[in-house]
Amino acid sequence: xxxxxxxxxxxxxxxxxxxxxxxxxxxxxxxxxxxxxxxxxxxxxxxxxxxxxxxxxxxxxxxxxxxxxxxxxxxxxxxxxxxxxxxxxxxxxxxxxxxxxxxxxxxxxxxxxxx
Amino acid sequence: xxxxxxxxxxxxxxxxxxxxxxxxxxxxxxxxxxxxxxxxxxxxxxxxxxxxxxxxxxxxxxxxxxxxxxxxxxxxxxxxxxxxxxxxxxxxxxxxxxxxxxxxxxxxxxxxx
Numbered sequence: 432x433x434x435x436x437x438x439x440x441x442x443x444x445x446x447x448x449x450x451x452x453x454x455x456x457x458x459x460x461x462x463x464x465x466x467x468x469x470x471x472x473x474x475x476x477x478x479x480x481x482x483x484x485x486x487x488x489x490x491x492x493x494x495x496x497x498x499x500x501x502x503x504x505x506x507x508x509x510x511x512x513x514x515x516x517x518x519x520x521x522x523x524x525x526x527x528x529x530x531x532x533x534x535x536x537x538x539x540x541x542x543x544x545x546x
Numbered sequence: 547x548x549x550x551x552x553x554x555x556x557x558x559x560x561x562x563x564x565x566x567x568x569x570x571x572x573x574x575x576x577x578x579x580x581x582x583x584x585x586x587x588x589x590x591x592x593x594x595x596x597x598x599x600x601x602x603x604x605x606x607x608x609x610x611x612x613x614x615x616x617x618x619x620x621x622x623x624x625x626x627x628x629x630x631x632x633x634x635x636x637x638x639x640x641x642x643x644x645x646x647x648x649x650x651x652x653x654x655x656x657x658x659x
Contacts, residue, residue: 435589473651474635474649474651474652475635475637475649476649477646477647477648480645524590528645533595534592534595535592535647537582537589537590538589539587539589540589
C-alpha cells in the first residue's frame with residue numbers, strides 16, 4: 432500500500448495565529464513530499480516541494496516565510512501557516528512520492544478557516 | 547506554466563452507461579500524464595501514470611489513452627456504477643521529471659442508480 436495521512440483534517444483559527452499541518456507517509460519512506468493548495472472551484476496548485484534534510488523549494492508567488500515547511504524525517508513533513516489571515520483560508524493537501532517512482536500519493540487534505 | 551483543460555466540467559450518467567472525458571495539455575516538453583480519482587472527503591487515488599504516445603492503460607472498468615503529439619488523454623469508464631461517482635483529475639508534468647504536477651480542474655462524475 433501507499434497511505435498518506437494528514438492532520439488535522441480541519442482547523443479554525445483566529446487571524447494572526449499560526450497553524451501547523453502534518454503530512455505522514457504511513458507505510459513507505461518519502462524523500463520528497465509536496466504541498467498543494469486548492470481555492471474554491473480552482474485546481475490543485477503546487478505550493479512547494481519538501482525534501483528530507485534540506486530546504487523546501489517554493490513555487491513562484493508562495494512566500495517561504497509565511498508557509499514554513501519542515502521535512503525532518505523520511506515519513507513526516509509539516510507545513511506551518513504563520514500569522515494566518517482570512518485570505519489564507521483554503522484547502523491544503525500534501526502528497527508523498529516513493530523514492531524512484533513517479534506516482535504521488537495524497538493525503539486527505541486539511542480545511543483551514545481563518546476568522 | 548502548463549494550461550491543462552478537462553472537459554466536461556461535470557457529467558451525470560445512469561448506472562450502466564459508459565462514459566469518457568478529456569484532458570488537454572501542451573504537447574511540448576511532455577514527460578508524463580497522471581490520472582487521479584477523488585471521492586469527496588477522501589484522498590485522491592492514483593489511477594494511471596502514462597508516458598508514451600499511444601499508451602493505453604486499464605484498471606478494471608476504467609481505461610485511459612494518451613496522445614502526446616496532440617496533447618490529450620481520454621479516460622473511459624465502462625458500465626458506470628454509483629461508486630464511480632467522483633472527480634477525475636489529470637495532471638501532466640514536463641521533462642525534467644514528474645516532480646511538478648499541474649492539475650486540471652477535474653471532471654465531476656455522478657452516476658445515478
